[in-house]
Amino acid sequence: MRGSTVLPGTPCEAPREGSPPMHRLEVPMPNTMPFAIGTFDTIGPMSRADFPHRHTFYEIVHVTAGTGAxxxxxxxxxxxxxxLGVIAPGQVHHWERLRGLDGTVVLFTEDFLIDHPGDRDLLRRVAARPWATLGQAAHEETARILGELAAEHHRRADGFDSVLRALLHVLVVRAARATDPAAAGAGGDGGSAGGSHPASAGRAGAVAEEFVRLLARAEPALWSVGDCAGHLGVTPGYLTEAVKAATGRTAGQLLRAARTHEAKRLLVRTELSVRQIADRTGFGDPAYFCRFFRRETGLSPGDFRRGADIHHDPRVPSIDRPGAPA
Known part of the structure; x- marks a missing residue:
């Protein structure tokens, strides 16, 4: 996730009108590791923002007290x-009616997973599941690992960066176990459930993995297999074969699922018109978008929006307004 960290005070580009704002991880100086850990108070108010927004980084949250949603x-x-929960890059989230929120927040970009690349897959799997309510033993174990992470990050002794990565790997695997025991694999090595991680298949697996990450970023210019293949420097045929071998699904199937999911996000989280959402998800013709959405979901965009059980407030200010720090 290159370019996802910025120095404090760096102006951010304003998001497209009506889109959820994007939050990037600040670093205190160039070449500083893209990692932070602290309480909700020390990380800052954005850690408990009450308006829908996205991240360019991962967030692991251990909530120990509080009410709300x-x-x-x-x-x-x-x-x-x-x-214990995970928020992945590209997901839209916010907090509601918070009182007495307490706990620990860990922030990091994909660059920080260099020692354990399989953790990317685990993190996205965990982020797609409901947050786990921990039993007492798991709660204490999570608090212990987070305490070690915080202490190591604060002390910054020799080799602390490799220790942080190792501890984070343990935390990711434990988070996967907390949400689904099968997800961590029999060996608990951070591989994906039900098979080997795409990276184990060489270049084709790496291409498939990067394709999945592109879809998660929901970039408007990459809403076709051809566009994604061009971005990755391969042919559409090679991309299709690589994705099928690594995931068991075609690139087209994953792309349709990603476009549908992004459309649902925008319908629920924004006041954008159906025409605007069609444009944001790569459909030049709103009527074709409506047919696509109904085929994938069984509902029209309007019916889906009216039936959504999640409210939002489009009046909240953007955190990426021109001239504002990231």
Whole structure:
């Protein structure tokens, strides 16, 4: 996730009108590791923002106290701590009616996973599941690992960056186990459930993995297999074969699912018109978009928006307004 960290005070580009704002991870100086850990108070108010927004980074949250609700994409959950959850780059989330929120927040970009690339797959799997309510033993174990992460990050002794990556790997695997015991694999090595990680298949697997990450970013210029293939420097045929071998699904199937999911996000989280959402998801013809959406979901965009059980407030200010720090 290159370019996802910025120096404090760096102006951000304003998001397209009506889109959820994008939050990037600040670093104190050039070449600083893209990692941060702290409480909701020390990380800052954006860690408990009450308006829908996206991240360019991963966020692992250990909620130890508080009431209210957390909303991520199309799922809303009442808080009943202790919780452990993951928010992946590109997901839209916010908090509601918070009182007494406490816990630990870990922020990092994909660049920080260099020692354990399989963790990317685990993190996205965990982010797609409901947040886990931890039992006492898992809660204490999570708090212990987070305490070690915070202490190591604060001390910055020799080799602390490799220790942080190792501890983070343990935390990711434990988070996967908390949400689905099968997800961490029999060996608990951070591989994906039900098979080897795409990276294990060489170049084709790496291409498939990068394709999945492109879809998660929901970039308007990459809403076709051909566009994604060109961005990755391969032919559409090679991309299709690589994705099918790595995931068991075709590139077209994954692309349709990603476009549908992004359309749902925009219908629920914004006041954009159906025509605007069609444009944001790569459809030049709103009528064709409506037919596509109905075929994929069984509902028209309007019916889906009216039936959505998650409310939002489009009046909240953007955190990426021109001239504002990222």
């Amino acid at each position: 957390h909303v991520v994409d199309l799922t809303r959950a009442e808080l009943a701590p202790p919780h």
